[in-house]
Amino acid sequence: MRRQDTPGRAHDLVLFGATGFVGALTAEYLAAHAPTNCRWALAGRSVPKLERLRARLAAIDPDCAHLPLLRADSADPESLRALAAGTRVLATTVGPYLSYGEPLVAACAEAGTDYVDLSSEPEFIDRMYLRHDATARASGTRLVHSCGFDSVPHDLGVLFTVQHLPEDVPLRIDGFVRARAMFSGGTLASTLTAMSRPRDMARAARERRLKEPPIPEGRTVRAAPGPPLRSGPTHPWSVPLPTLDPQVIGRSAAALERYGPDFRYRHYAGVRRLPVAVGGVLGAGAVAALAQLPPARRWLAGHLEPGEGPSPERRAKSWFTLRFVAQGGGQRLLTEVSGGDPGYGDTAKMLAESALSLAFDELPKTAGQVTPAVAMGDALTVRLQEAGITFRVVRG
DSSP, rough: OOOOGGGGEEEEEETTTSSSHHHHHHHHHHHHHTTTTTOEEEEEHHHHHHHHHHHHHHHOOOOGGOOOEOOTTTTTTHHHHHHHHHHEEEEEEOOOOOHHHHHHHHHHHHTOOOEEOOOOOHHHHHHHHHHHHHHHHTOOOOEOOBBTTTTTHHHHHHHHHHSSSOOOOOEEEEHHHEEEEEHHHHHHHHHHHHHHHHHHHHHHHHHHHSEEEOOOOOEEEEEEEEEOOOOOOSSEEEOOOOOOOOHHHHHHHHHOOHHHHHEEEEEEEEEHHHHHHHHHHHHHHHHHHHHTTTHHHHHHHSSOOTTTOOOHHHHTEEEEEEEEEEETTTTEEEEEESSTTTHHHHHHHHHEEEHHHHHOOOOOOOEEOOOOHHHHHHHHHEEEEEEEEEEEEOOO
16 A cells, blocks of 8 residues: 555554553654654544653654644544544554454544554454454455564564475474563453453354355465474473464465465474473463453453553563474475564564555555455565564574
């Protein structure tokens, strides 16, 4: 989508939720890296908070002193419709998305405005597909969820790996995640919300499967956490990682023929010692159980409120590494995607570059709810490489 595709709009990009912790980091990144011809604006509930943020951004780029400030509220659908109608791309950090996200998705689908968010909530994403994919297709809108650490580096990392393997052959890829990071209050709130609704999440997934078009005849796609492994490319133990990422990768594989006639992906966390692996599984189960009880869920959420985050010094020590072990057509391959702080800094970078890619890059013609790999693919990979995130072949 280029400017001529949506003439008469005041902005190329609007950032909604700009005064939150990750929102402000995204705004700072845009202040430092958005092209000079990018017409962008800040949006949120509180104009005074937006004004204070704008003053901070002016220290990065004096031109930011003139950034437009737009008042909008997730509880006011009319304000969101006005927001969507005035821009070509809308990026939002306002979560949990299951609680606050749908009115903005609906507004963008109706207005023909490309949309990106940071959602890692399967139920929200499935329900947005069921309710707004058809409208988005009709209006030519790209609805792109999960444009932070969940799931941009995983989705694009697998695409990068596939492109280094032979075409038209069965492909097998295992992904292994390592990270040192503290994740945001918004991520914690979204995770607890999802864990508290297992039946609703399963129902939404089932309804989506019934509505989605089938994978073309002659092709198969499987993507899920795999069984525990005794060894891996990063740690002695690898345990299944039940995040959203395999779902996103599977949807990319179903949509893109380059993934071959028979594609399988498995998703793991690398762990040094077996007791740590067992403790992690038991701990995740305990959190999931506590999330079913509202008082316990509020207690857990209170440990890190949305909008809070670690110091710059703590974020500077954070990092992530994703390794992909692949084989296909008689070839074996090891690739890697790595970067800095996945919970905050690099998530803000990924969201900002996703929005800029939708606004300014030559992209494949597509519409509806699509994954980062389908919507932006190589163009976003190049942007992230230029922004300091590494994509490389380790061994091939």
